Amino acid sequence: MFELEKAIKEWKRRLRKNSGYEDGDIEELESHLRDRIEALEAESYTAQQAFDIAANEIGDVNELGTELYKTTTTKSYLDTSAAMNWGILGSFVKIAQRNLVRNKLYSILNTTGLVIGITSAIFIYLFIQNELSYDTFHEKANRIYKVNRQMERPEGTELVGITSAPFKSGLESEFPEMIEMAATLGPGDGVVSIDDQNFMESRLYMADKNFFQVFTYLFIAGNPETALVEPYTVVLSKETAQKYFGDENPIGKNIIIDGEDSFEVTGVFEFPEGAKSHVNFDLAVSIITFSDYNFYNQWGWNQVHTYALLSDGVQLSDIEPQLPAFMDKYFGENMAEMNRRIDLSLMPLEEVYFSNHLAFDWQVEHGDKTVIYIFGIIAILIIVVAGVNFINLATARSVSRAKEVGIRKTLGAQRLILFTQFMSEAFVMAFFAGFISFILVYFLLPPFEQMIGTSISINQFSPEILLMTFSILVLTGFLAGVYPALFLSSFKPIKALKEKISFGTSQVVTRKGLIIFQFAISSLLIIGVSIVNKQLDYISNKSLGFQPEQLLDISLNNSTAQSNILQMLDQLKTIPGIEEASVMSGSPGGFFDNYSFDVEGYEDPLTMSTLFIDDSFSEVFDLQMVTGRDFDRAYSTDSTSAIVINEKAAEFLGWTNEEAIGKEIRNVFTDEHPRFVIGVVDDFHFTSLHHQISPLAVSMAEDYRNLVVKVNAENISGLLPQITEVWNNFSPLYPIEYRFVNEQFAQLYESDTRQRKLFFAFSIIAIVIACLGLFGLATFNAEKRSKEMGIRKILGASLSDLLISFNKEILIVVVISFFIAAPVTYFLAEEWLQNYAYRISNSMGNYLIAGLVVVLLAIVTVSYQTLKVAWMNPVDSLKDE
Amino acid sequence: MYLIMLSKELMAASTRPLLLTILKRGESYGYQIIQDVKHLSGGTLEWSDGMLYPVLHKLQKDGCIQSKWVVSEEGRKRKYYSITETGLGELQAAKAQWLSIHEVFAKIWGPTPQWAME
Numbered sequence: 001m002f003e004l005e006k007a008i009k010e011w012k013r014r015l016r017k018n019s020g021y022e023d024g025d026i027e028e029l030e031s032h033l034r035d036r037i038e039a040l041e042a043e044s045y046t047a048q049q050a051f052d053i054a055a056n057e058i059g060d061v062n063e064l065g066t067e068l069y070k071t072t073t074t075k076s077y078l079d080t081s082a083a084m085n086w087g088i089l090g091s092f093v094k095i096a097q098r099n100l101v102r103n104k105l106y107s108i109l110n111t112t113g114l115v116i117g118i119t120s121a122i123f124i125y126l127f128i129q130n131e132l133s134y135d136t137f138h139e140k141a142n143r144i145y146k147v148n149r150q151m152e153r154p155e156g157t158e159l160v161g162i163t164s165a166p167f168k169s170g171l172e173s174e175f176p177e178m179i180e181m182a183a184t185l186g187p188g189d190g191v192v193s194i195d196d197q198n199f200m201e202s203r204l205y206m207a208d209k210n211f212f213q214v215f216t217y218l219f220i221a222g223n224p225e226t227a228l229v230e231p232y233t234v235v236l237s238k239e240t241a242q243k244y245f246g247d248e249n250p251i252g253k254n255i256i257i258d259g260e261d262s263f264e265v266t267g268v269f270e271f272p273e274g275a276k277s278h279v280n281f282d283l284a285v286s287i288i289t290f291s292d293y294n295f296y297n298q299w300g301w302n303q304v305h306t307y308a309l310l311s312d313g314v315q316l317s318d319i320e321p322q323l324p325a326f327m328d329k330y331f332g333e334n335m336a337e338m339n340r341r342i343d344l345s346l347m348p349l350e351e352v353y354f355s356n357h358l359a360f361d362w363q364v365e366h367g368d369k370t371v372i373y374i375f376g377i378i379a380i381l382i383i384v385v386a387g388v389n390f391i392n393l394a395t396a397r398s399v400s401r402a403k404e405v406g407i408r409k410t411l412g413a414q415r416l417i418l419f420t421q422f423m424s425e426a427f428v429m430a431f432f433a434g435f436i437s438f439i440l441v442y443f444l445l446p447p448f449e450q451m452i453g454t455s456i457s458i459n460q461f462s463p464e465i466l467l468m469t470f471s472i473l474v475l476t477g478f479l480a481g482v483y484p485a486l487f488l489s490s491f492k493p494i495k496a497l498k499e500k501i502s503f504g505t506s507q508v509v510t511r512k513g514l515i516i517f518q519f520a521i522s523s524l525l526i527i528g529v530s531i532v533n534k535q536l537d538y539i540s541n542k543s544l545g546f547q548p549e550q551l552l553d554i555s556l557n558n559s560t561a562q563s564n565i566l567q568m569l570d571q572l573k574t575i576p577g578i579e580e581a582s583v584m585s586g587s588p589g590g591f592f593d594n595y596s597f598d599v600e601g602y603e604d605p606l607t608m609s610t611l612f613i614d615d616s617f618s619e620v621f622d623l624q625m626v627t628g629r630d631f632d633r634a635y636s637t638d639s640t641s642a643i644v645i646n647e648k649a650a651e652f653l654g655w656t657n658e659e660a661i662g663k664e665i666r667n668v669f670t671d672e673h674p675r676f677v678i679g680v681v682d683d684f685h686f687t688s689l690h691h692q693i694s695p696l697a698v699s700m701a702e703d704y705r706n707l708v709v710k711v712n713a714e715n716i717s718g719l720l721p722q723i724t725e726v727w728n729n730f731s732p733l734y735p736i737e738y739r740f741v742n743e744q745f746a747q748l749y750e751s752d753t754r755q756r757k758l759f760f761a762f763s764i765i766a767i768v769i770a771c772l773g774l775f776g777l778a779t780f781n782a783e784k785r786s787k788e789m790g791i792r793k794i795l796g797a798s799l800s801d802l803l804i805s806f807n808k809e810i811l812i813v814v815v816i817s818f819f820i821a822a823p824v825t826y827f828l829a830e831e832w833l834q835n836y837a838y839r840i841s842n843s844m845g846n847y848l849i850a851g852l853v854v855v856l857l858a859i860v861t862v863s864y865q866t867l868k869v870a871w872m873n874p875v876d877s878l879k880d881e
Numbered sequence: 882m883y884l885i886m887l888s889k890e891l892m893a894a895s896t897r898p899l900l901l902t903i904l905k906r907g908e909s910y911g912y913q914i915i916q917d918v919k920h921l922s923g924g925t926l927e928w929s930d931g932m933l934y935p936v937l938h939k940l941q942k943d944g945c946i947q948s949k950w951v952v953s954e955e956g957r958k959r960k961y962y963s964i965t966e967t968g969l970g971e972l973q974a975a976k977a978q979w980l981s982i983h984e985v986f987a988k989i990w991g992p993t994p995q996w997a998m999e
Binding site (some may be wrong): 027029032034035057058059064066070 | 915958959
């Protein structure tokens, strides 16, 4: 049964197959066809007859397509006088489009590389901008300085992030001209009760009345200048206010902190959208509430961050020379007692976020400037590799278009037109890549944020990013287009048509140079990744000297828990599965005190890390005594006159382990009388492996800050409910806060791990792009040399001969690039490894393996094309032409 | 009446003025134009209908005619062409050329060529 609509549809499909038909042509012809069919049907033909006659009358669709194509295209090349108007640009874009569609593999390779490159570069840019945006939202940001203490230590100068509260008023009264005001912020936590509800707030800080004048927080209720003037006042973040009071106005309401004191809400602040700050708190109570406390009055009681707002026009260099005198005046006695100098140093606010080397910088969020540099460099490398690729492929391929150029020229195309033509092809592709990249960035942003562990507040469509991308695209497009545009358009048509055009030596050298460059970067990244991986594996697998998997560290965060500690210990030890429990001042993988000691045989006090503990500590950590013994409750004098040191301390003090026994050591601050060394214990890593094990002195004292429980490793999670129950018996108000010590250590390497992931990802990207480029060139080479291979094969070359002859060139290039990369990488790796006290050797092995990987990668990349050519029947490659 | 088949070259040269002449009478669309041509030529100009379109497009590109889409009462979309000033100019010029050629041929192929009388 004949169906007219179906027949028409089929007829239209044939039309569509021919590229000569423009939009509308087919519609116009269809309407013609239908008119004719109607007329014929009226003459009482059947539908099928009418269709056949009408279609036949319209004629051969391909011939018609060719004619239509002529009316739209040829004109541009013949009529050069009209060619250079704007209208022709459209036809260039169209031709570019057609060329790109025709050479799918080439276009895909080339755009993919560029897309990946641009996408990565945008991501890295977003990351860097995000890092640099910290603390920039404060109006007076360029006048704000953080007050740090600077201490001389045996290892060198150390910057300490925390200060005591009196520094604020001291600085204000001593430098009234230079310091407009100073502000204090004390990190802390606590339990907030409203009616019957309790909230554990881990970001409950203390701030003085100046804080919100120095720093710009947006107050949606209350007055930032007066909010914290009175004792027992508190300022809440918008979210916290909502959590506590819903939609009610929180101003004037009261909250109870730690079950004791009532604070009145005097302000609600909002964090500016997308703003990032090195300190983050949800509540700030007025610090003056605690004016009776030690930390508020004593200079040596370091617990808060102090900030100075310099007066307008005052430079850091104006005030710095006067700081030593300030310290002499207020801190002189302390310094004399400790026999070490402590100085103040002011750090510009913009540097605070990046000052991750600061000691005891409590609750401060830090970034790493090195990471920014590394990623900045990687971004540049990636974009350069992608750009080089793009340029390389475009140039290589352009040779095969020499004939096209010859024909165009014969038909009268001027050089300028050809130039424009090649340029527009490169630009069309580059901008297409840019467009895709932006879409990719949009969709990949959430996983990226997850990967870097922070949210990005910068908009991907910000003018800087658009401008940056635009410049990259223009530059890449230009470089990719300019060579073929100039080189090819300079051909004499007769030469282009008659002879085989090949690259001159200089072009081949340039192209090889570009590949060497790309593979040098790839080699560098591969070696880099392998070294970073090895180092981080090394750290995470290095024995700490004890078993962190078995340890649970419970923070004794309130006085109730501290006063009930002995009963709590007793109860805990009765739980089956708990092997040992001990109370101590330090937290494994966390904070340890440093004190000055008077040491026998030394005139001046020396600084060592300290640990105060209830009794035996070697058992809980499973440590071996090298000589002597551990503390023992049986000796009543142990609590007052015994001290245990680690091997490092013995070495530091210039003793052998045996000599150390019986020596006198006195903690300058905590002990009246000297203690005698009763034992030397194995070294163990109580802090991050970034640092060397420090000399450590352990003594018994009632300084209970952490409860360390050693449990049966298989059972650790199963015991948590029982442990929590015991805790709740003795500390009902405060929820238990525990950490697995192995996780605590893992956290120390969190930023390393994150960096490793990022570094790995971006390196892969750079390598993939380089391989894409190599693949493209191999394809091009294979095409060009297929006849040569055919002849070789006929003359008896074996498959391996062919492979060698084909891959030799590429291998040489890759090997050269490796030898360029290796020394550069060696130097960079040395630098990076310096960050670690315990590091792998920067040995040749890494380099050899990486070199092998690069060569293998290159071979795998080109082998597909090589094999294709090598396996080809020589007849096929030789017969045409 | 016997059929005269025009040569390809002559067809190509004459189609443009022919189309312009038809459009000078008023705007029209492809199918209608073809019908007019067939009708006027009495079958002398026999070409495949489709080949009209490249010529129309070329004319439009050269600015001799312009086009617009119109939806007819029965709901069919048609592209209507109409002649422009440029087109009128070209038609005038073409007409002059064709007429002068016609005159020459009329003279030499007329009943008694003048040179034959001498």
